[in-house]
Amino acid sequence: MPAAIVLLAAGSGSRVGAGINKILLPLGGSTVLGHSLSTALSVPDVARFVLVVRAGEQDEVAEAVVPLLGDHEVAVVAGGETRHASEWQALQVLAADIEGGAIDVVTIHDAARPLAEAQLYSATIAAAREHGGAIPAAPLGHLLTRALAPVAGGAGGAGDVGDVGDGGGQALVGVQTPQSFRAVDLLAAYRVAAAEGTEFTDTAGCLERYGRVRIAAVPSTRANLKVTFPEDVALAEALG
Numbered sequence: 001m002p003a004a005i006v007l008l009a010a011g012s013g014s015r016v017g018a019g020i021n022k023i024l025l026p027l028g029g030s031t032v033l034g035h036s037l038s039t040a041l042s043v044p045d046v047a048r049f050v051l052v053v054r055a056g057e058q059d060e061v062a063e064a065v066v067p068l069l070g071d072h073e074v075a076v077v078a079g080g081e082t083r084h085a086s087e088w089q090a091l092q093v094l095a096a097d098i099e100g101g102a103i104d105v106v107t108i109h110d111a112a113r114p115l116a117e118a119q120l121y122s123a124t125i126a127a128a129r130e131h132g133g134a135i136p137a138a139p140l141g142h143l144l145t146r147a148l149a150p151v152a153g154g155a156g157g158a159g160d161v162g163d164v165g166d167g168g169g170q171a172l173v174g175v176q177t178p179q180s181f182r183a184v185d186l187l188a189a190y191r192v193a194a195a196e197g198t199e200f201t202d203t204a205g206c207l208e209r210y211g212r213v214r215i216a217a218v219p220s221t222r223a224n225l226k227v228t229f230p231e232d233v234a235l236a237e238a239l240g
């Protein structure tokens with residue numbers, strides 16, 4: 001059964017401070033969003049694509065992405081005030097397909113991570129089929145323990161830094177996107193969150209709270225960076 005991919009682009013990019021949403025910034029002849037979308041469209045065995053955009057930015061986004069679509073159909077949906085709310089908008093668009101059994105896994109990706117590779121998507125999709133959920137994790141080094149406190153509750157975005165101690169509290173990993181989950185479990189968890197009025201900074205956080213789902217870590221690297229601060233744009237250009 002095929003998967004669905006959700007691209008989250010409905011933030012404002014306030015920390016980059018570019019005056020426009022960071023996902024519309026130029027990158028390698030396209031835009032940050034253009035890179036993310038082109039890669040997402042190249043992932044095999046994906047039946048549905050949902051692009052979540054900021055209300056009022058539909059025109060700019062269309063200009064950036066229409067030339068990249070080819071034969072693909074991408075549903076565009078207006079996002080919410082928070083990343084979680086934007087995810088919920090996308091899941092409601094996919095709900096009928098999830099309940100009808102047309103898609104078995106949903107992958108959620110921050111469009112602000114333009115360098116995520118198709119292989120990483122596929123690896124998390126396969127691991128989600130096997131385990132229930134899968135998140136990419138990249139080592140941040142071993143000597144940085146308490147100096148780099150987790151930024152949970154920050155301005156949002158899938159866990160910028162997560163401490164998933166290995167028992168000795170030494171292993172710091174950055175949790176990234178794309179994150180993939182069995183579609184029925186993801187939808188169920190977000191329904192409970194909506195009913196309870198609870199929000200989570202990252203998709204896996206919601207599943208950990210409301211789903212009985214094992215979440216596997218898929219190895220990634222720091223090259224899958226999230227454009228968060230001004231200097232990240234040049235870094236993405238250099239790495240991409």
Ligand code: CTP
Binds near residue numbers: 010080083110
């Ligand atoms: N996002 C979203 N809807 C929101 C907030 C964020 O779809 N209401 C998306 C962003 O577009 C981004 C991803 O979630 O691709 C990760 O969020 P983050 O890096 O925090 O982006 P912004 O919220 O746009 O940036 P900032 O926090 O600096 O304002």
Ligand code: MG
Binds near residue numbers: 011
């Ligand atoms: Mg944010």
